[in-house]
Amino acid sequence: MALPKIVGIETEFGIMVRGTLDWNPVSASSLLINAYVGTEVGSVDDRAAPIAWDFIDEMPGADARDIMPPEFAMPPEVETHLVNAVLTNGARYYVDHAHPELSSPECRDALSVVLYDRAAELILVDSMEAAASALPDGQEIVIYKDNSDRKGNAYGCHENYLLDRNLPFGQIITAATTHFVTRQVFTGSGKVGSELPGVSRSDIPFQLTQRAEHFEEEVGLETTLKRPIVNTRDEPHADSQKYRRLHVIVGDANLSQVATFLKVGTSAIVFAMLEDEALEHVVIDDPVPAMHHVSHDVSLSKPISVADGKTMTALEVQWELLGQAERWADRHGLDAVGEDCGKLVLERWEEMLTGLEADPASLSGQVDWVAKKRILEGFMDRHDCGWDDSRLGALDLQYHDLRPSKSLAAKAGLESLVDDADAKVAITEPPTDTRAYFRGKCLQKYADSVVAANWDSIVFDVGDDPLRRVPMLEPARGTVEHVGTILEESETVSELLDRLGA
Amino acid sequence: MADREQVRKNPPRPQEEAAEEAPAGSEQGEALKAELDDLLDEIDEVLETNAEDFVKSYIQKGGE
Numbered sequence: 001m002a003l004p005k006i007v008g009i010e011t012e013f014g015i016m017v018r019g020t021l022d023w024n025p026v027s028a029s030s031l032l033i034n035a036y037v038g039t040e041v042g043s044v045d046d047r048a049a050p051i052a053w054d055f056i057d058e059m060p061g062a063d064a065r066d067i068m069p070p071e072f073a074m075p076p077e078v079e080t081h082l083v084n085a086v087l088t089n090g091a092r093y094y095v096d097h098a099h100p101e102l103s104s105p106e107c108r109d110a111l112s113v114v115l116y117d118r119a120a121e122l123i124l125v126d127s128m129e130a131a132a133s134a135l136p137d138g139q140e141i142v143i144y145k146d147n148s149d150r151k152g153n154a155y156g157c158h159e160n161y162l163l164d165r166n167l168p169f170g171q172i173i174t175a176a177t178t179h180f181v182t183r184q185v186f187t188g189s190g191k192v193g194s195e196l197p198g199v200s201r202s203d204i205p206f207q208l209t210q211r212a213e214h215f216e217e218e219v220g221l222e223t224t225l226k227r228p229i230v231n232t233r234d235e236p237h238a239d240s241q242k243y244r245r246l247h248v249i250v251g252d253a254n255l256s257q258v259a260t261f262l263k264v265g266t267s268a269i270v271f272a273m274l275e276d277e278a279l280e281h282v283v284i285d286d287p288v289p290a291m292h293h294v295s296h297d298v299s300l301s302k303p304i305s306v307a308d309g310k311t312m313t314a315l316e317v318q319w320e321l322l323g324q325a326e327r328w329a330d331r332h333g334l335d336a337v338g339e340d341c342g343k344l345v346l347e348r349w350e351e352m353l354t355g356l357e358a359d360p361a362s363l364s365g366q367v368d369w370v371a372k373k374r375i376l377e378g379f380m381d382r383h384d385c386g387w388d389d390s391r392l393g394a395l396d397l398q399y400h401d402l403r404p405s406k407s408l409a410a411k412a413g414l415e416s417l418v419d420d421a422d423a424k425v426a427i428t429e430p431p432t433d434t435r436a437y438f439r440g441k442c443l444q445k446y447a448d449s450v451v452a453a454n455w456d457s458i459v460f461d462v463g464d465d466p467l468r469r470v471p472m473l474e475p476a477r478g479t480v481e482h483v484g485t486i487l488e489e490s491e492t493v494s495e496l497l498d499r500l501g502a
Numbered sequence: 503m504a505d506r507e508q509v510r511k512n513p514p515r516p517q518e519e520a521a522e523e524a525p526a527g528s529e530q531g532e533a534l535k536a537e538l539d540d541l542l543d544e545i546d547e548v549l550e551t552n553a554e555d556f557v558k559s560y561i562q563k564g565g566e
Contacts, residue, residue: 012565025563098563150557155565223566249566375545378538394553395545397560406548411541 002272002336003243006162006434006475007113007264010103011253012096012155013124014144014400017135025098030083032100032141033093035130036123037085041428042130044447050085051443053092054452054459057237063221064169064234064244086453088428088443089119090436097224099155100124100143105436106455106475109338110265110345112431114257115418119426121145124402126427145253146400147210150393152195154214156223157253159264162475163244164275165236171274172246173219173230174281179270179321180229180250181284181291182314184209185300186352187263189252190369192376192387192396194296204296205387206376208369210252212295218287223249229287237455239473246271250291255400255409257417258366262352265337265345269325272336278328282317283307298373300356315357322349364413371412372399438478441487442496449493460493468497 015032017023036042037050044051084094090105102123104116124143131141148154163172188208193201195213207213220228233247248267254260273279284290285305293304294314303311312320326346334342355363364374376392385391399408430440435456442458443450451459451467460468472478483500490496550556 014560014562016560097565099565101565144560149560149562151561153562153564155562158566224564227566374538375541378542379545382542390554390557391549393557394550397557398548398550408545408548411544413537413541 002275002332003162003164004108004335004476005268005272005337006106006108007110007268008104008106008160009113009117009260009264010101010156010158010160011117011120011145012099012101012147012157013253013402014146014149014155015098015100016142016144017139018142019139020136026082026095028141029095029098029100031134032127032131032143033083033085033095035134036093036127039126039130041126042087042123044086044088044443044450050083051447051450052452053084053086053094054454054457057235057454057456059235060233061221062234064232065219086439086443087123088430088440089116089426090430090434090440091116091120091123092455093123097155100127105430105440106434107431107436108433108476109341110261110268111338111341111417112433113264114261115423115426116431117260118257118418118420118423121402122420122423123427125404128403142406143402144397144400145255145402146189146397147252148191148195148214150191150193150195150396154211154227156211156249157251159248159251159267161246161248161268161271162238163246163271165240165242165244167244167275169232171281172244172271174283175270175274175279176230176246176248176267177218177287178282178284178317179267180248181287181294181304182317182321183263183266184212184291184294185314185318185356186363186367187251187254187259188212188295188367188369189254189259189400190372190396192392196292201388206298206373207295208298209295211250212291215250215288215291229291238475243475252368253400254368255407255412256366256368256371256414258348258352258415259368261417262345262348265341266321266325266349268337269328269342269345270321272332273325273328275336276328276332278324278332280324282312282320284317298360298369300360315353318349318353322346322353325349365415368399368409368414371409371414372396375399375408375412432480432484435472435475435478437480438472438483438487441483445487446493446496460497462494462497470497470500 015025017028082095092103102120107113189210191207191210194204214227215229216226217228219230221232231247231249236243236245290304303313306312360370364371401407430436449460451461456473457469457471486499
């Protein structure tokens, strides 16, 4: 039986300091996050420094294929010296490389991911405002929720899915590759031009995704060079005998909530089907060129090669996966992806494919690349210019600007799936139905006694005794149902730990 | 393919039917065009000035 598909999403944001030429992205990212954790909403108490991230279990170099990485493959570095905060909603907010990054708390379903992804956007907006007072007059930090500077430098929006450790990794690779190459038709955030060497604006004026062109391998451990479609980082952040965390690096950061919802919701279903042995694979022949090909085809009509000498369009592959998903749901139920949420995913998935097939332009409220293309084409029409006009590049970037007054996505009429009022609550309140609840609530209630926290443990200082680490190796435990009463009734950390038997 | 037909509950409507609805469709088209015009008005106001410099200066380090 499929495991509950607990999901998280991590977003690296683009950053710029306006009003000066003399700035550095690492310092600016640190300033941004420190400014936020210094605010009333962002801080866990009145301490000057945020509660630290605990690096003890970080092993980003571990490879799911159980092989040592080849010498030329550099395992990702863990930068322990940069600002790294745990928030009371269970999220992690930190500087990664030269970007601010926000990793959502663990979520039980795709709708919860949308809520915490929207909360993340609001946190970045608050951070920009908080940073303004720490900067000289005339300077401003601006945050972009995008994935590429359009000059060959990419940064990620990663998804994480809890999978059964017993699932053979080879099967995960086949299923994931097929879905990742073809889901681009609704997950793409759109990009003007191409970043491939020797490809001109007239060759590719516009494409579906920001990320596709940055993928060069089918499978691998890298995330920064020679990026693979399926990433083999083996860092479960949970009981490693039972679980795998599939670290998905191919996605675009979406401004459309429907796109985020379907990106996560359909992928969770595909992995649940795989665990239930209900997936009949469609095998894509040559995934890397196919991935570029799908991204470059705004007509959605050019086929890719699949096994047995056949060809299918990305949309046809998606119809096939949806058909299988509906039959899987009839037989197995939707418990693994959340009953109500799963139903909504299937409904919206079908509407999406129907719309994309009939007239993609009808989805300008749901799909980022469509919304962006509509703005760009409207602009070209009005100003009588072509794709090579530099204003098109500016519009492309500004679509992702998170300042509410400047964001073109915010003006594009995108459909919301969650209320901003609820997302504001989610800035400080954790989900109630995963272990993020325990993490967030401990930070809210016992901040003075929390020394450090990470995905699968919290370290408490209980006074004279040695520090106490509480492991949280079960992502579906530590929910309000499990620990709500204990947390409510325990006045002190000692009492909490006694009652938990920790 | 068979699976696809099974899933698709709302197949594209036949041509004649679409033609009958043309007046409503064009009204909707007008509304969409007006909405896009408003959006473009607003964008003209907030679009980064000196687009070329802005696009050139947007340089990020690789991440992940």
